[in-house]
Amino acid sequence: MIELSGITKIYRNKNLEFQALRGVSLTIGEGEFVTVMGRSGCGKSTLLTVLGLMSRFDDGAYLLRGQAVKDMPSREICRMRNRHVGFVFQSYNLINEYSALENIEMPLGYAGVGGAARRRRAKELLETVGLSDKARNTPLQLSGGQQQRVAIARALANRPSLLLADEPTGNLDTGSGQEIMSLFKTLNEQGATILLVTHDPLVASYGNRILHMTDGLIEEE
Amino acid sequence: MRYFWNTAVKTITRALPVYLPPALLMAAGFAVVYVLFSGVFSYRDHIKQSIGAVDLSDVVVTASFSGSADGAMNSPRIKGLYTPGPEAILTPEDLEYIGEAFAGRIRLRYIFGFVQGTITNYITPDYLDLIGNFAPEGDDWLLCGRDEIESIRALLLLAPNDEIGFARSFPFDYDEERGVFTPIGGGNEITVYAIEDVDFSGVDLSHLDGNAYDDRFPDRPYRHMVFIPIKHYFDVYRPTDRWYRQDRQMQVSAADPQALSDLFIYLNTAHQGEVLYSGKSHIAEYLQKINEEMRMLAVIAPVTVLVSVIILINFMGLQMLSVKRRKYALAVQMACGAPRASVLGGLLAASAITMLASAVLALGLGYAYLARFKPMLAEAAMTARAEAAAILFGAALLAAVLANLPALVRAARMSPAEILTEQ
Ligand SMILES: Nc1ncnc2c1ncn2[C@@H]1O[C@H](COP(=O)(O)OP(=O)(O)O)[C@@H](O)[C@H]1O
Ligand SMILES: [Mg+2]
Numbered sequence: 149m150i151e152l153s154g155i156t157k158i159y160r161n162k163n164l165e166f167q168a169l170r171g172v173s174l175t176i177g178e179g180e181f182v183t184v185m186g187r188s189g190c191g192k193s194t195l196l197t198v199l200g201l202m203s204r205f206d207d208g209a210y211l212l213r214g215q216a217v218k219d220m221p222s223r224e225i226c227r228m229r230n231r232h233v234g235f236v237f238q239s240y241n242l243i244n245e246y247s248a249l250e251n252i253e254m255p256l257g258y259a260g261v262g263g264a265a266r267r268r269r270a271k272e273l274l275e276t277v278g279l280s281d282k283a284r285n286t287p288l289q290l291s292g293g294q295q296q297r298v299a300i301a302r303a304l305a306n307r308p309s310l311l312l313a314d315e316p317t318g319n320l321d322t323g324s325g326q327e328i329m330s331l332f333k334t335l336n337e338q339g340a341t342i343l344l345v346t347h348d349p350l351v352a353s354y355g356n357r358i359l360h361m362t363d364g365l366i367e368e369e
Numbered sequence: 370m371r372y373f374w375n376t377a378v379k380t381i382t383r384a385l386p387v388y389l390p391p392a393l394l395m396a397a398g399f400a401v402v403y404v405l406f407s408g409v410f411s412y413r414d415h416i417k418q419s420i421g422a423v424d425l426s427d428v429v430v431t432a433s434f435s436g437s438a439d440g441a442m443n444s445p446r447i448k449g450l451y452t453p454g455p456e457a458i459l460t461p462e463d464l465e466y467i468g469e470a471f472a473g474r475i476r477l478r479y480i481f482g483f484v485q486g487t488i489t490n491y492i493t494p495d496y497l498d499l500i501g502n503f504a505p506e507g508d509d510w511l512l513c514g515r516d517e518i519e520s521i522r523a524l525l526l527l528a529p530n531d532e533i534g535f536a537r538s539f540p541f542d543y544d545e546e547r548g549v550f551t552p553i554g555g556g557n558e559i560t561v562y563a564i565e566d567v568d569f570s571g572v573d574l575s576h577l578d579g580n581a582y583d584d585r586f587p588d589r590p591y592r593h594m595v596f597i598p599i600k601h602y603f604d605v606y607r608p609t610d611r612w613y614r615q616d617r618q619m620q621v622s623a624a625d626p627q628a629l630s631d632l633f634i635y636l637n638t639a640h641q642g643e644v645l646y647s648g649k650s651h652i653a654e655y656l657q658k659i660n661e662e663m664r665m666l667a668v669i670a671p672v673t674v675l676v677s678v679i680i681l682i683n684f685m686g687l688q689m690l691s692v693k694r695r696k697y698a699l700a701v702q703m704a705c706g707a708p709r710a711s712v713l714g715g716l717l718a719a720s721a722i723t724m725l726a727s728a729v730l731a732l733g734l735g736y737a738y739l740a741r742f743k744p745m746l747a748e749a750a751m752t753a754r755a756e757a758a759a760i761l762f763g764a765a766l767l768a769a770v771l772a773n774l775p776a777l778v779r780a781a782r783m784s785p786a787e788i789l790t791e792q
Contacts, residue, residue, distance in 0.1 A: 226707065254702065
């Protein structure tokens with residue numbers, strides 16, 4: 149599913165440079181549930197955005213489903229991101245003007261799914277995350293845990309083969325956090341490949357494989 | 370594609386509280402722009418209409434001598450040494466100056482004069498064209514009635530030293546030996562064309578001759594006319610020559626009224642009031658008025674544009690605020706796999722829709738205002754103008770694009786992750 153070798157990423161801001169990834173190599177197979185642990189600032193989010201095709205990397209090679217990402221044209225990157233990657237953010241990143249249903253419809257819309265089919269699929273997903281009765285609520289009318297479940301439903305919309313989650317429970321109380329984690333567990337059991345990033349050992353323990361990250365490098369456990 | 374518009378419309382309708390106040394403000398400002406431009410265009414059309422009423426190719430400039438008609442006679446002409454006095458209708462200096470300063474702006478054509486006995490005030494351009502066509506080769510020709518040329522010849526033979534004043538006024542010499550007319554002081558033959566040979570069909574002669582179509586008067590006044598090319602005319606004509614005082618007209622065609630007005634000013638200044646130059650039927654005054662209006666328009670138009678630009682810049686500021694708020698949405702859309710072009714296009718579309726909606730509202734407001742108050746701008750009735758509406762919509766679209774440009778440029782370079790961390 150994912151093959152990384154020697155990935156580096158340097159943030160460049162005017163005259164400041166910071167190397168956030170120092171040569172990450174990593175292979176993740178289909179159906180794995182991998183959790184990455186590490187202190188704040190060690191480069192977890194950076195790694196995840198690279199994996200999720202949300203930012204570019206500098207050196208190294210990244211194969212996603214056997215395809216080299218480095219020289220992929222930007223249209224193709226958008227397409228891959230849309231079809232094959234589901235991304236769950238710590239801060240949900242829902243659009244507040246849209247209802248829960250409309251937020252879930254977004255990736256479907258960009259995939260060219262027509263109106264009726266789009267709504268049908270979005271409702272199905274809401275049911276999966278247990279929020280059927282909140283279809284018309286806007287994010288601000290939902291609790292944090294509910295918002296994150298909508299975000300997960302959105303990430304799942306196009307049945308991506310890879311689900312990436314960046315501290316999905318970071319903003320949630322323990323109860324809601326556990327609900328979200330069991331949702332991930334279920335999704336993994338249904339066949340989803342998941343890479344989840346956290347600084348919480350309890351959350352990390354949900355994974356089948358736990359990786360540690362320090363200063364932009366991965367070390368397997 | 371459907372989802373693209375769906376998103377754009379959703380963006381606006383959901384964020385109405387954000388979009389509405391600036392949109393309403395914009396509508397008010399746009400209405401002002403629309404009304405101002407309607408005024409400018411109405412005024413411009415009014416001026417155009419005024420100018421349209423003057424056929425600039427048909428302007429006959431009349432010079433009237435303001436001195437005494439019975440003033441001192443000119444000193445007898447010495448062949449070859451004649452120089453026109455300051456009172457000549459056009460001096461060589463005039464011609465030279467006009468050639469330089471008015472090049473391309475005005476065209477002097479013929480001078481019409483030498484009508485014995487008949488005052489002819491109107492001469493139509495087609496008539497002059499006819500002469501031009503008849504004698505197209507340069508200026509060395511003379512067109513007049515057969516009887517007339519005979520009497521001129523006889524007069525010149527009889528009184529070469531100007532005993533009766535005529536020879537002084539005539540621009541050509543008669544070469545007795547060769548039996549031809551020549552320029553003063555001799556030279557190439559001046560071809561003489563007989564007016565009787567000119568085909569006048571298709572020319573309305575009633576301007577020239579009130580009895581042109583009355584068979585009871587077979588003797589046509591135009592048979593007594595003598596047409597002389599302008600080049601030779603200055604050489605001879607002097608307003609103090611009583612004989613031919615009545616008809617001194619230059620046919621002038623000008624591309625713009627300003628040129629004519631300038632010509633009048635020049636001639637009247639150069640001749641220091643000895644001769645008054647003016648267009649027929651108060652055309653000079655009329656053109657002067659148009660000129661003033663044009664000058665006024667030249668002041669109003671830039672002010673209008675300036676006001677509009679200031680209004681637009683303010684709106685762009687308002688727009689930019691909402692664009693900033695929407696950058697987050699852009700990144701989220703991209704994170705969900707929206708193609709960059711679609712996301713940026715959506716931003717533009719939403720902005721353009723708001724701007725255009727404001728423009729439509731403004732159009733309604735402006736139209737209602739114009740219909741209700743019909744204010745007067747000078748003498749031009751101010752009416753709603755399609756051009757003003759076009760400017761309005763053009764400006765609205767331009768503002769939409771410009772307001773989004775910085776965000777577009779940034780978003781086009783940044784990855785979704787970068788935009789999201791920037792929030
Ligand atoms: N846009 C950025 N510009 C500069 N430095 C950044 C940027 N994003 C993150 N960093 C730096 O890169 C390092 C890794 O960041 P991040 O991947 O967010 O860490 P984590 O998610 O593990 O907390 C941090 O030291 C952070 O300060
Ligand atoms: Mg992080």
